[in-house]
Amino acid sequence: MSKLKQLIGLQASNLSIRALSRALGLSVGAVSKYLRAVRGSGIGAADAETLSETELEQRVFGPTLSGKPAAFVAPDCAWIHGELKRHRHVTLRLRPTVAPATARPVSDGAGP
Numbered sequence: 001m002s003k004l005k006q007l008i009g010l011q012a013s014n015l016s017i018r019a020l021s022r023a024l025g026l027s028v029g030a031v032s033k034y035l036r037a038v039r040g041s042g043i044g045a046a047d048a049e050t051l052s053e054t055e056l057e058q059r060v061f062g063p064t065l066s067g068k069p070a071a072f073v074a075p076d077c078a079w080i081h082g083e084l085k086r087h088r089h090v091t092l093r094l095r096p097t098v099a100p101a102t103a104r105p106v107s108d109g110a111g112p
Contacts, residue, residue, distance in 0.1 A: 004056060007034055008048040037061055 003024050010020055021031040041060045048056055058064075 002053055002056075004034060004038075004060065005048050007031065008038055008043060009045050011035065011038065012045055034060075
């Protein structure tokens with residue numbers, strides 16, 4: 001049985017969201033999000049038992065979008081350059097990731 005069907009079944013027991021999350025092994029945020037969706041759809045425990053997993057998810061969360069992802073949108077370089085010029089504390093330079101050669105190595109205290 002899916003977590004969603006278990007949640008719908010346990011919803012009628014008047015448990016707190018924390019108790020439901022412990023019982024299902026989900027986070028409190030996930031349980032509250034799923035409960036909000038289930039209450040919004042108006043599906044009860046009897047309805048959930050008769051539906052398949054995919055039908056239940058579609059009725060609770062709505063239809064899913066088609067599998068094709070959105071096209072890549074190129075960044076607006078002129079706008080970015082204008083923002084960088086406007087905010088003087090932001091630069092295009094990257095900070096060096098390697099420590100300068102003059103830096104001394106850090107001692108852990110175990111050596112001489």
